[in-house]
Amino acid sequence: SETVPKVMSKPATGNFDIGPVVPTTPLVTFLERVQESALATFGQKDFDPKLYVDLSLKFDLSAIVTAFHKLPRNATGSVSIPDFKEFMHEYFDGAGNDLVYAEPPDFVPEPDGFLPKVKNPQVRAWALEVHALWKNLSRRVSCSVLDRPEFHTLLPLPGPVVIPGSRFREVYYWDSYWVIRGLLVSKMYKTAKAIVTNLIYLIDTYGYVLNGARAYYTNRSQPPLLSAMVYDIYNRTGDLDLVKKALPALLKEHQFWNSGIHKVNVQDDRGRNHTLSRYYAMWNKPRPESSTIDKAHASKLLNASEKEQFYRELASIAESGWDFSTRWMRNTSDFTTLAITSILPVDLNIFILKMELDIVSMAQIVGDNKTAESFLKAAQARKAAIDSVFWNEENGQWLDYWISNGTSSQECQRWKASNQNNNTFASNFVPIWIDLFNSDTCIVEKVRKSFQSSGLLGAAGIATSLTRSGTFLTAGRHFNT
Ligand SMILES: OC[C@H]1O[C@H](O[C@H]2O[C@H](CO)[C@@H](O)[C@H](O)[C@H]2O)[C@H](O)[C@@H](O)[C@@H]1O
Numbered sequence: 020s021e022t023v024p025k026v027m028s029k030p031a032t033g034n035f036d037i038g039p040v041v042p043t044t045p046l047v048t049f050l051e052r053v054q055e056s057a058l059a060t061f062g063q064k065d066f067d068p069k070l071y072v073d074l075s076l077k078f079d080l081s082a083i084v085t086a087f088h089k090l091p092r093n094a095t096g097s098v099s100i101p102d103f104k105e106f107m108h109e110y111f112d113g114a115g116n117d118l119v120y121a122e123p124p125d126f127v128p129e130p131d132g133f134l135p136k137v138k139n140p141q142v143r144a145w146a147l148e149v150h151a152l153w154k155n156l157s158r159r160v161s162c163s164v165l166d167r168p169e170f171h172t173l174l175p176l177p178g179p180v181v182i183p184g185s186r187f188r189e190v191y192y193w194d195s196y197w198v199i200r201g202l203l204v205s206k207m208y209k210t211a212k213a214i215v216t217n218l219i220y221l222i223d224t225y226g227y228v229l230n231g232a233r234a235y236y237t238n239r240s241q242p243p244l245l246s247a248m249v250y251d252i253y254n255r256t257g258d259l260d261l262v263k264k265a266l267p268a269l270l271k272e273h274q275f276w277n278s279g280i281h282k283v284n285v286q287d288d289r290g291r292n293h294t295l296s297r298y299y300a301m302w303n304k305p306r307p308e309s310s311t312i313d314k315a316h317a318s319k320l321l322n323a324s325e326k327e328q329f330y331r332e333l334a335s336i337a338e339s340g341w342d343f344s345t346r347w348m349r350n351t352s353d354f355t356t357l358a359i360t361s362i363l364p365v366d367l368n369i370f371i372l373k374m375e376l377d378i379v380s381m382a383q384i385v386g387d388n389k390t391a392e393s394f395l396k397a398a399q400a401r402k403a404a405i406d407s408v409f410w411n412e413e414n415g416q417w418l419d420y421w422i423s424n425g426t427s428s429q430e431c432q433r434w435k436a437s438n439q440n441n442n443t444f445a446s447n448f449v450p451i452w453i454d455l456f457n458s459d460t461c462i463v464e465k466v467r468k469s470f471q472s473s474g475l476l477g478a479a480g481i482a483t484s485l486t487r488s489g490t491f492l493t494a495g496r497h498f499n500t
Pocket residue numbers: 069183187191193194230231306308309337338339340341342343494
């Protein structure tokens with residue numbers, strides 16, 4: 020298994036978890052206890068912990084807590100299955116009931132000019148079937164959530180939503196990027212704008228776009244792709260009002276990713292100082308939607324501070340959208356060695372560079388030259404940081420960079436070649452997504468060769484890493500990473 024340089028090992032003593040914690044709500048805390056009882060009662064088979072934190076209440080929380088305490092339990096904390104089922108039925112509405120079906124206003128079975136280059140009848144029929152899925156995934160938050168928000172972990176949103184589906188019964192941040200790319204192909208501009216309006220609302224309310232629109236996702240964000248969504252919609256529709264509305268929110272979001280615990284300083288080998296960003300959730304307890312699983316993993320750790328740090332890593336990995344991958348492990352055969360807060364990720368910094376460039380373009384569109392100038396400087400600085408910290412000439416890839424654990428945003432790390440993570444991940448090629456890198460023919464050629472021989476390319480897609488780690492248990496299902 021791969022390991023990282025010794026300098027990165029955890030200190031032998033001391034509490035190494037640093038960083039803020041966003042308080043949770045009494046409802047989420049209670050539903051986690053229901054989740055734990057449900058596991059004790061029903062057992063591991065087909066158990067999905069998220070189901071329980073997605074339930075909504077039929078009565079005031081205090082009344083349900085009292086009824087919960089009165090449930091007869093045996094020594095292991097389990098309740099008889101009929102008693103538990105009756106309790107659930109009496110006091111809770113089903114998960115997902117608070118998000119109701121909403122007919123998308125701009126859906127037509129075959130939009131004018133839909134995929135004009137796709138001529139093959141079979142492929143065209145398949146594409147239209149995919150297009151029809153928008154109807155299955157469209158929802159709006161029910162009035163019950165607006166009336167009694169304290170009964171729901173689902174957060175109110177102003178506009179209709181498109182959800183990933185299955186157990187994911189709420190809006191997700193970075194999923195929305197691909198949703199919007201698809202909606203633009205389907206010419207569903209109104210629906211695309213409504214999604215972006217919801218995300219702007221989350222920034223106005225919380226200061227950043229949440230991982231997802233649930234009370235238990237308020238402690239972290241997800242890969243910041245809002246600027247790319249807004250800019251793509253603007254380029255297709257020319258909607259100036261959308262740009263005017265989005266710009267102040269994007270400035271706030273930029274501040275979120277470039278301040279506090281997300282910000283890291285690195286001095287390169289030529290003595291130049293750079294600032295880059297990392298994923299860092301504001302949470303150091305089990306993730307409520309996976310609490311029983313997180314606790315089971317953490318049980319291998321000995322002391323409370325190690326557990327807190329481990330929980331922080333789990334939530335921060337959820338912030339990256341890559342939950343889970345060997346990319347974030349110091350030792351790829353030991354899940355407890357997750358260490359994303361000690362990594363400067365290539366993809367995150369490219370997303371933020373894209374945000375800076377999009378802000379420049381949008382500020383120019385609305386005639387705000389001062390903002391355009393200052394963000395052009397920010398983008399130039401990040402480009403220089405990416406070249407110095409991540410680029411690896413020999414590999415023809417941009418490599419994640421390991422920093423010492425417990426690094427605060429005030430410290431400055433000295434860059435060392437040995438701290439670049441030499442393992443190959445799909446994220447090592449993300450810079451090619453943006454014009455700033457893909458317009459340099461010399462770099463593109465080098466990276467193309469490197470990608471082709473990387474081993475990531477498969478018949479049906481791109482692998483995230485080259486390490487077959489086995490499986491991680493997550494939410495009662497197994498994911499290969
Ligand atoms: O498609 C939605 C998202 O699904 C995964 O992550 C989500 O589920 C996790 C466990 O239930 C949760 O902890 C995490 O915060 C959620 O985002 C997937 O890994 C994400 O990339 C994806 O956006």
